[in-house]
Amino acid sequence: MTTKFDHYTFSPEEAARVLAAIGNPSRLLIVTLISHKEWDVGGLARAVGLSQSALPQHLKKLRDLSIVKTRRHDPTVYYRCDASRVLKIRDVLGLWNQRTYSLPGEADSH
Template structure:
């Protein structure tokens, strides 16, 4: 791989990780990869006001990590981003499996 190609990929990867590098945004993405969620329900799930949630969702939308759908006055969010799904699966393997192994020992 040429250096310029590598630089392009590292910039994209860094932008993705930066968007995910917040505990609340990680929780948001964990909820959204499971399926579509109304914004009010999502705010309750992650423990944020709708205003704070909106700011986090704006950052995730800017990186195209979440999708929206409007039904009348309700906005639904979801994420089908393959990189997000793979990163979350890796984090689950590292942290949840590690915790289970500690509990079993």
């Protein structure tokens, strides 16, 4: 089902799937991290605080919705997010959060 409001056309079902995917705190953090730079699984797992066996389950959900893209440089797979619709949602969510968080490896800014 596609709905049209003025000049906006969207699928409520697809929007709900994307919101559900990034509604998980770990996946939202993953999207935030990989929107700034590419990460390999080991580095991303450490930054998010997940095991290397749990992280791929989250990445699969994000890949299935085309939120996460991969690049293979044998033997390493790198992950990035360039889905503009998801990055816009992430930015809007930041409007409710008055605290600034640092990315791993950066100086703490709060």
